[in-house]
Structure formats: C-alpha cells, structure tokens
Amino acid sequence: MIELQGVTKSFAGDPVLEGLNWQVHPGEFWGIIGPNGSGKSTLLQLIAGAEKPDNGEIRLWNRPAASYSRKALSRKLAVLQQDGLPPVSFPVREVVEMGRFPYLDWLGRDQTAGADLLVDRIMDRLDLTPLAARPLSELSGGQRQRAALGKVMAQEPELVLLDEPTTYLDIHYQIQFMELLSEWKKQSAITVLAAIHDINLAALYCDQLLVIKQGKVIAAGRTSEVLSTTLLREVFDVDSVLVHPPGSDTPQFLFRPEGEDG
Amino acid sequence: MKMKLTAAFAVGLLILILTLLICVGIGSVYIPVGEIARILLHKLPGIQHLITPNWELSSEKIVLQVRLPRVILGLLVGSALAAAGAAFQGVLRNPLADPYTLGVSSGASAGAALLIFFGWQYSVAGIFTLPAAAFICGIATLAAVLKLAGDKGKIPAESLILAGVVMQSFLGAIVSFLTTMSKSTVNEILFWTMGGLSLRGWAYNALLFPYFIAGLAVLWSGARRLNLLALGEREAAYTGLNVERTKLVMLITATFMSAAAVSVSGVIGFVGLVVPHMLRLIVGSDYRLLMPLSVLGGGIFMMWSDLAARTLLAPTEIPLGVVTAFVGAPFFAYLLHKSKKRREGRAV
Numbered sequence: 001m002i003e004l005q006g007v008t009k010s011f012a013g014d015p016v017l018e019g020l021n022w023q024v025h026p027g028e029f030w031g032i033i034g035p036n037g038s039g040k041s042t043l044l045q046l047i048a049g050a051e052k053p054d055n056g057e058i059r060l061w062n063r064p065a066a067s068y069s070r071k072a073l074s075r076k077l078a079v080l081q082q083d084g085l086p087p088v089s090f091p092v093r094e095v096v097e098m099g100r101f102p103y104l105d106w107l108g109r110d111q112t113a114g115a116d117l118l119v120d121r122i123m124d125r126l127d128l129t130p131l132a133a134r135p136l137s138e139l140s141g142g143q144r145q146r147a148a149l150g151k152v153m154a155q156e157p158e159l160v161l162l163d164e165p166t167t168y169l170d171i172h173y174q175i176q177f178m179e180l181l182s183e184w185k186k187q188s189a190i191t192v193l194a195a196i197h198d199i200n201l202a203a204l205y206c207d208q209l210l211v212i213k214q215g216k217v218i219a220a221g222r223t224s225e226v227l228s229t230t231l232l233r234e235v236f237d238v239d240s241v242l243v244h245p246p247g248s249d250t251p252q253f254l255f256r257p258e259g260e261d262g
Numbered sequence: 263m264k265m266k267l268t269a270a271f272a273v274g275l276l277i278l279i280l281t282l283l284i285c286v287g288i289g290s291v292y293i294p295v296g297e298i299a300r301i302l303l304h305k306l307p308g309i310q311h312l313i314t315p316n317w318e319l320s321s322e323k324i325v326l327q328v329r330l331p332r333v334i335l336g337l338l339v340g341s342a343l344a345a346a347g348a349a350f351q352g353v354l355r356n357p358l359a360d361p362y363t364l365g366v367s368s369g370a371s372a373g374a375a376l377l378i379f380f381g382w383q384y385s386v387a388g389i390f391t392l393p394a395a396a397f398i399c400g401i402a403t404l405a406a407v408l409k410l411a412g413d414k415g416k417i418p419a420e421s422l423i424l425a426g427v428v429m430q431s432f433l434g435a436i437v438s439f440l441t442t443m444s445k446s447t448v449n450e451i452l453f454w455t456m457g458g459l460s461l462r463g464w465a466y467n468a469l470l471f472p473y474f475i476a477g478l479a480v481l482w483s484g485a486r487r488l489n490l491l492a493l494g495e496r497e498a499a500y501t502g503l504n505v506e507r508t509k510l511v512m513l514i515t516a517t518f519m520s521a522a523a524v525s526v527s528g529v530i531g532f533v534g535l536v537v538p539h540m541l542r543l544i545v546g547s548d549y550r551l552l553m554p555l556s557v558l559g560g561g562i563f564m565m566w567s568d569l570a571a572r573t574l575l576a577p578t579e580i581p582l583g584v585v586t587a588f589v590g591a592p593f594f595a596y597l598l599h600k601s602k603k604r605r606e607g608r609a610v
Contacts (some may be wrong), residue, residue, distance in 0.1 A: 046490050050496055074502030081497060088492050094263075098490060102502030108486055135546075155501070 001026045006056035016042045018215040031206030032195040041217045044161045074102040078157035082164045084148045087137035099154030099262035122153045144172035162194040178205045200252045274558035285565045286329045331464045338562025342523040344556040347534020349516040352488035360534030361520035365429035369403025372433040372525040373452040379440045398520035447465035457528035457583030466526045473522035480515040485549035530583045532590020
C-alpha cells in the first residue's frame with residue numbers, strides 16, 4: 001500500500017531523511033517514534049504529498065505518490081496535523097463537513113448518497129453533537145482535537161496519517177483520542193501511521209513501530225519485538241525499566257534519570 | 263446556512279433598493295421616492311400599461327439619464343471593490359488586505375493615467391484598452407507587493423501593508439508626475455487619483471458590467487474554497503484543495519474586478535476593507551454568506567458615500583475617494599489596533 005525506497009530529503013542542505021526504506025500493508029497500525037528532529041513529521045509530509053523527496057521513490061497504492069491530484073489523494077488519505085485546527089469561528093458541524101470537500105462536485109453537491117447521515121454518525125460517535133453549533137474557537141483543546149478527528153473521518157480515507165495527535169492533550173483526552181482512533185480502525189479497516197512521542201502510548205496502541213533517528217531507520221517491526229530497554233537506550237539515550245502492569249499483556253516502560261542506581 | 267443566507271440576502275436587497283431610490287431622489291431637484299419607483303416600473307416590459315405616466319418629462323430625464331446611471335455605477339463599483347476585498351482577505355488570510363491597501367487600485371490607476379497621458383486610451387483594443395491596461399498594471403503591482411512582503415512563503419500582515427504603502431506612494435507619484443507634465447488632460451488624470459462618479463453615463467455601466475458579473479461568478483463559486491483556506495494552507499491541501507491554483511485564480515479575479523472598477527471610477531479606497539469586516543461582525547466568517555452579502559453591502563456603502571460626496575457641499579462636489587477615506591481610514595486604524603491586541607493576547 002505504501003512503499004518508500006531510498007527516500008532522501010534535506011532542508012537547506014541539512015539532511016532530514018537519508019535513504020529511507022519502508023513498506024506498509026493495508027490494515028496496519030504503525031507508530032513512528034524517534035527523538036525530536038529525527039524526521040518523523042517530514043516523513044509524514046512526504047507521504048501526504050506536502051513535500052517532495054529529493055531522491056528515492058514513494059508509491060501509494062502501486063502508483064507514484066506524485067501522480068495523484070490533491071483531490072484524488074484526499075479521498076484515500078487524510079492527515080491530522082500536529083497543530084490540529086486553528087481557532088476559527090466556524091461551527092463544529094461545518095468544520096466536520098469540510099472533510100467532505102474532496103467528494104463535492106462543482107456545484108458543491110456531495111456525490112455520495114447519505115453523506116449527511118455519515119456526518120451525523122461521526123458527530124455522534126465523537127460526542128460532538130451537543131457542540132455542533134459552537135464555534136471552533138470556543139472549544140477546549142481536547143474538543144477541538146475531536147472536531148479535527150471528525151473532519152478526518154468525514155473524508156472517509158483508507159489511510160490516516162497522524163502527526164503527534166496527542167501532544168497538546170491531557171492524559172484523559174490522550175487515552176480517549178487513541179481509543180476513538182482504534183475503534184474507528186476496527187470498524188473501517190483503515191491503515192494508520194502515527195508519529196507518537198509517548199512510548200507507552202505507542203506500546204499500547206500501535207501494532208508496528210518504525211523507529212528513526214537522525215533520518216535513518218533504526219528498527220521496524222512488531223511493537224512487542226522492537227521495543228526494549230536497549231532500544232530506548234540507543235535511540236533516546238535514557239535508562240528505562242520494563243514493567244508488566246497487572247491485568248494487561250502490554251509491557252510499559254518506567255524511565256529514570258541517568259546515573260541513578262535502581 | 264441556506265436559510266441564513268436567504269434571510270440576510272433578502273434584508274440586504276431591501277436596503278439596497280431603498281438606498282437606490284433615495285439616492286436617485288436626492289439632488290439639486292428633489293424627486294419623491296414613489297415617483298421614481300413609478301418611472302422605473304413604467305420602463306419594465308410587461309407592466310407598462312399598469313402605470314399612467316403623470317410625472318413631468320424633466321423628472322424622467324433626470325432620473326433615467328443623470329442620476330440612475332451614476333447611482334447604478336456606484337452600486338457596481340462598490341460591489342466589485344467589496345467582493346474583491348473579501349477575496350483578498352480570504353486568500354491572504356489577512357484582515358487588512360483590500361484593493362486599496364494592497365496597492366492594486368493605485369497600480370490600475372497608474373496604468374490608466376499613462377494611457378491617457380500618451381493619448382492611447384482607445385488604441386490597441388478599443389474601449390477595452392483602458393480596463394486592460396489598468397488590469398495589467400494592477401496585477402503587476404500585486405505581484406510586486408506580494409514579492410516585497412513575502413518571507414519564506416509567509417506574508418505577515420504588517421509587511422503586506424508596508425509593501426502596499428511603498429507601491430502606493432511610488433505609483434501615486436507617477437500619476438502626480440503625469441498630471442504635472444500634461445497640460446490638456448490635467449483634469450482627466452487628476453480624476454484617477456481621487457476617484458469619482460460624476461459625469462459617468464450608461465456607457466460606463468455597460469463597460470463595467472460584464473467584468474463585474476464574470477468576476478463575481480468566480481469569486482462566489484470559490485467561497486467554499488476560501489472557507490477551507492481559513493483552516494490554513496496545508497490543512498486545506500490535505501482536505502483536497504489545490505491551494506496554489508485556488509490562490510492564483512482568486513487573486514487574479516479579485517485584481518481583475520478591482521481594475522475594472524478603478525478604470526471607470528478612479529481610486530476609491532477602503533470599501534473592500536470596511537464592508538466585509540462589518541459583515542463579519544454580523545454574519546460570521548463563512549464566505550458563502552460573506553461573498554454575496556459583501557456585494558450588496560459594497561453597493562449600499564458606495565451609494566451612500568456618493569450621495570454624501572455630491573450633496574454635502576453642493577454645488578461643490580467632494581471627491582468620492584475622500585469621503586470613503588474619511589470613513590475607512592479610522593476603521594483601518596481600528597482593525598490594526600485589534601489585530602495587534604489579538605497577537606499580544608496570544609503571546610501571553
């Protein structure tokens with residue numbers, strides 16, 4: 001579904017990604033982890049077509065990424081940006097409806113039957129219905145991020161890219177957001193690529209992990225096989241302890257300051 | 263949205279028609295609104311026989327040949343400038359953008375003045391020569407201003423205005439220079455710098471109308487795209503918008519409309535700034551509402567401004583650009599103040 005071969009990108013002479021190879025298959029849930037400035041956002045922007053690689057090839061659904069028009073691509077691929085949506089004065093419902101843009105004909109009519117119903121369902125699912133008429137600018141960070149997710153869902157994509165979607169959320173909304181995302185994934189069989197800061201959140205929700213550092217792939221594969229205290233030491237330069245929370249199969253990591261003896 | 267648009271549009275249209283009747287009525291000779299309405303209805307095909315002409319022929323002459331063309335021209339010019347202003351603000355996502363502050367109007371007027379100075383106004387393309395030259399110079403000015411203000415693909419509000427001022431002064435100097443150099447055409451060139459609608463017959467309406475309609479169709483149909491752009495260029499692109507093409511089409515069309523307006527009325531500032539902002543306060547920032555309502559609002563604003571221009575100091579006429587600047591410049595200062603406050607609020 002996604003194939004990256006030897007993808008290289010630099011900004012103003014500074015290499016950000018160097019010869020990156022990666023393959024993603026339909027239905028997978030990938031987390032992308034790595035230190036700040038390791039090229040996570042750039043990687044997502046390249047796949048989303050917002051930037052062009054200097055070298056190498058990106059293929060989406062067996063076609064060069066550059067061969068898609070913005071509109072055609074937006075029907076298959078949606079992006080939730082790190083900054084989310086700006087505090088505009090449009091009401092929530094209209095912002096979610098904006099996600100239907102790639103499906104509108106030149107008269108502004110939706111080409112899909114039942115699009116209104118689709119938007120209704122999304123609003124319900126994300127608990128946005130009571131907020132429908134509220135301007136985006138009046139919402140809290142967590143609510144605004146839900147509206148952003150609603151807009152992305154209205155796009156009915158096959159592939160969703162998320163750039164650190166939980167950065168500005170408190171722990172309640174972080175968990176809520178990831179739960180909504182995995183529920184959507186289960187129901188619609190979408191493929192998800194998410195750049196994530198929080199290792200434990202990634203361990204909980206991502207099936208696969210791509211670990212990059214300084215523009216190079218350090219590891220790629222099943223989360224349970226990739227994540228280890230050794231890897232975290234190598235990539236983030238931190239000491240950690242692996243713990244198995246009671247009643248859960250997913251190991252989590254505790255971090256401790258360098259040089260402290262456990 | 264549709265109901266809100268219908269309601270607001272109906273109210274706007276009503277005010278527009280009332281304004282039109284009042285503005286046609288007031289002048290050196292007062293003509294009652296009812297009489298104007300009957301004269302106009304009498305001219306409509308199909309219902310002529312329902313109305314008996316019981317007015318003086320001179321009234322009909324004044325209404326149809328003197329005042330109506332001027333008032334309608336004001337309506338068209340105001341509508342064009344306001345719609346262009348709304349489009350500029352949407353594409354550049356800058357509340358201070360309008361044909362005047364961007365220097366587009368000055369550019370267009372410099373182009374027109376050059377043609378007149380050399381006596382070429384009907385040379386290449388007949389009566390379309392003047393609007394064409396105004397358009398080309400308007401576009402060139404816009405390109406220069408955007409280039410001057412741009413910083414790594416972003417255009418900060420203040421640099422945009424500074425760049426606009428620079429171009430305005432420079433182009434204004436060109437027009438003034440031409441005014442000094444030319445003997446016979448002094449008044450005609452001077453007209454471009456101050457703007458006005460006096461002595462403009464039906465021919466000018468006919469000249470502006472096609473540009474107005476075509477431009478409006480493009481801008482209005484782009485309303486949904488402007489809404490998407492409000493979310494940010496990258497977000498709009500991820501939602502399926504061809505951002506570069508949209509920006510180009512909207513900027514060119516808005517410039518085209520501004521230039522067409524300038525080529526019949528000279529430089530009239532601030533209309534494109536005041537009207538869309540007033541409407542934002544009332545109906546919000548949805549361009550599907552803003553665009554059509556700006557058209558109505560711009561027309562209404564311009565008709566009242568022109569009424570003030572020709573009646574306040576009658577028989578002396580105040581240049582129309584002076585009237586709109588008296589209203590617009592303080593409003594501009596207010597917007598600048600507000601955007602400064604908003605930025606400070608964000609920094610905290």
